[in-house]
Amino acid sequence: MFTGIVQDLGRVAARTERGGDVELTIEATRFDTGRIAVGDSLAVNGVCLTVTKLDGKRFSADVSRETLGVTTLAAVATGDAVNLEPALRAGDALGGHLVSGHVDGVATLLARRQDGRSERYEFEVPAALARFVAAKGSVSLDGVSLTVNEVDGTRFGVNIIPHTQAVTTLGRLRPGARVNFEVDLVARYLDRLSHAP
Numbered sequence: 635m636f637t638g639i640v641q642d643l644g645r646v647a648a649r650t651e652r653g654g655d656v657e658l659t660i661e662a663t664r665f666d667t668g669r670i671a672v673g674d675s676l677a678v679n680g681v682c683l684t685v686t687k688l689d690g691k692r693f694s695a696d697v698s699r700e701t702l703g704v705t706t707l708a709a710v711a712t713g714d715a716v717n718l719e720p721a722l723r724a725g726d727a728l729g730g731h732l733v734s735g736h737v738d739g740v741a742t743l744l745a746r747r748q749d750g751r752s753e754r755y756e757f758e759v760p761a762a763l764a765r766f767v768a769a770k771g772s773v774s775l776d777g778v779s780l781t782v783n784e785v786d787g788t789r790f791g792v793n794i795i796p797h798t799q800a801v802t803t804l805g806r807l808r809p810g811a812r813v814n815f816e817v818d819l820v821a822r823y824l825d826r827l828s829h830a831p
Contacts, residue, residue, distance in 0.1 A: 635722045636677045638730030638772075638779020640802045641665045642718040644678075647692055649712050656697045657686070658710065662718060667691055670720055675735065677719040679803070680777030680814040681705050682735025705737045705814050706776075717777040717802050730779025731772040732819045739763050741775060741815040743807050744789065752793045754783070755807070759815055764788040766817035766825065774816040778802050 641664065648659040660678060667688060670676065674685045676695065683695035702708040710716065722728070741757040748754075757775070759767065767773060767790045771782050780792040799805030807813070 636682070636719050636733040636735055636777070637722055637726070637728050638680075638719070638733040638774045638777060640717040640719050640778055643801060643803065644716050644718045646710055646712050646714045646716060649710065652696070654699050656702060656707070657694055658683075658697055658707070659687075659692055659694045660716060660718070661692045663691070665718065665720065667693060675721040677717070677721075677733070677735045677777045679706065679710070679716050680733070680735065680774050680816060681707055681737055701737075704739065706740060706812050707814075709812075715803050715806070719777055731774075733774045733777070733779060733816060734819060735777075736816065737814045738766070738817050738822075739815050740812045743809055743811045743813065745809055746794075746807070749793060752795045753799065754791055755794055755804075756789055756791050757813070757815075758789050761788050763815065763817060766821045768818075768821070771821065772818045774814075776803055776813045778804055 642662050644660045644662050647661045650657040672685055675682050685693045687694035697707050739760050741759045744756045744758055746753050746755045767785050769785050783791040794804050
């Protein structure tokens with residue numbers, strides 16, 4: 635479980651094909667890799683991955699075909715920046731919202747424009763996921779917890795403050811960019827309960 639508060643902007647140090655799967659080696663820059671161990675969960679651009687190797691500031695994780703098929707990790711290349719968040723520990727502050735790291739789909743950035751010192755980003759999600767997005771609700775985009783400003787069909791808007799632009803990959807996005815999209819955990823379960831027999 636994560637909070638959507640990115641703790642580091644890491645870099646993909648290596649990408650190795652492994653019989654249809656991929657092994658990613660990622661270098662952390664700020665957070666203490668001494669606090670993680672092989673077998674721990676880390677969110678990489680919002681995708682929950684299991685640490686398989688540790689070497690100083692670098693860790694490796696396997697990415698399955700399933701994950702490659704439903705997230706943007708299939709397009710991640712050596713040198714790319716990625717958002718990193720270690721798993722939530724008992725007693726940690728819950729500054730964002732509960733994020734599982736189980737990506738629901740991919741959203742596309744349609745536009746961005748100045749909005750005071752922030753920027754307003756407009757995203758589009760697949761039609762099947764649009765019902766989970768609510769004004770003033772929460773979403774996770776590439777692992778970043780954000781508040782939805784408005785919703786119009788399959789489109790929704792969020793504000794990205796200067797701090798978030800600087801410490802995550804969101805500030806680098808341009809229209810057409812694809813990001814990992816996770817709906818609010820509560821919305822997912824409420825939807826399932828409302829359709830139960």
